[in-house]
Amino acid sequence: MKLTPEQRAQFERDGYLFFPGHFSPEETKTLTDAVPDLYSKREAFNVREKGSDAVRTNFAAHLISEPFARLARHPCMVGPVMDLFEEEVYMHQFKINGKMAFEGQVWQWHQDYGTWLNDDLMPTERAMNVAIFLDDVNEHNGPLMFIPGSHRKGVVDAKHDLTTTSYPLWTVDNDLIAQLVDRAGGKEGGIVSPKGPAGSMILFHSCLVHASGSNLSPFNRVAVYLSLCAVSNHIRRHKRPEYIAHRDFTPIEMLPDDCLLKPYPVDLPWKNGLPESALQTSLEVLDTAEA
Template sequence: MQLSEDQVRQFEEQGYVFLPSQFTEAEVAAMKADIPRIFAMDRQEVWREKDGKSVRTAFAAHTYSEPFHRLAHHPRMIEPVKQLLGGDVYVHQFKINGKEAFEGDVWQWHQDYGTWKRDDDMPEPRAMNISVFLDEVTEFNGALMIIPGSHKAGVLEAGHDLETTSYPLWTLDKETVARLADEGGIVAPKGPAGSMLMFHGNIVHASPPNISPWRRMITYISLCHCDNHIRQFKRPEWIAHRDFTPIECMADDCLLDLSRQPAE
């Protein structure tokens, strides 16, 4: 799969591209079938909200779940990223964000590359996020909000928030967010399960708490150009991966053929 010239231009100018219904209902069902097993796990990769019960994030699920291993090698996800980054990529981070009904907490305003630079010493923002909606995302259940064009501001000053939520994050101050939003506005891509959102590592984004009765579950894969791999290893390997092997794509129908045993 390749992005069109218009889609490449939008990514360069706005910092994101939204592709509704990129994966079919059957493919989404194949991934979601493994969610109860993953979320029930008592392991360090499964990070919970402050209530100690609701799953905030399941890190590195592609290493212990066959459906998500396949998603991380899916050509509909990998090929357009290689197109935008200009070469082979590896998985820097993989996570499933739960955003449970009534319990899903806020993700504060931040830039992902800011974290990758400060915590992992990633040399350049030659990396990006790809998200796949596992549930329908609406205006009610904590849709991801992004500020178009904010990636052009470069790496912004940030403070390390260790208290607001259960997961520490390098966050932006209110004045910076207000200024960027006045310039670029705010958008919240919404769509059915199976939709895919690609966004630049420097795009400013956040999501509100989910106080609706509907879960908003999204998989996020951070892909980095292999030449741009991280140089610092202070975070656990299951948060910032250290295998810089180029991803080899599987067949386009790989999510519909799950006869192999789950990855361990």
């Protein structure tokens, strides 16, 4: 999948691209059907909501589940990022965020690169997210909120929030959010929320400031996020366990376009459980000559 010149210009201006209904219902169902088994596992890779058994985030499904392993190599997910970076990419992070009905809590205002820089020592913002909705997303079930153009501010100050939710996040303070929203248009477009059917896809910049509210509706809002990083920009520290921030910097080899409909063979190194190495951490800085 190649981006048009108009799409590239829009991405540079707004920091995101939205493709409503990009994947077919059949393709999306292949993924949705695999989620319950992943969420049922009592493993470290399932982070649950505070005071609840509902899964907030599932990590590394592409190393465990065949459908998600194929999604991780889908040209519609990987190709546009390679196109923008003009470089091969590796999987920095793979997560299935489960903002479950009545229980899905907020994701505070943040930049993803803030976490990747502060925790993982990723050198620059040459990484980004590609997301696919596994459920219909509407105004009621906690849609993403973007501040258009906020990526052009670059890396902003952030604080490490360890208490608001069950997942620690480097968050942006309210005063700066107000400034960024005002600069983006205030009440007239200063915050946007891409909404659409299951199978919709979003590509967004790692410095785009975003958040989402709690899900008080009876409708689940599950979405998959591939965090793809230019190979030359790989992380320099393993402060976080490998199931969260991956350490295999091998370029992704894409599968054909129909990879969600046909059983192309894929490697599943963690299908029998997390290896001990996936839980280990280190504060040492990598020798980039060897990495």
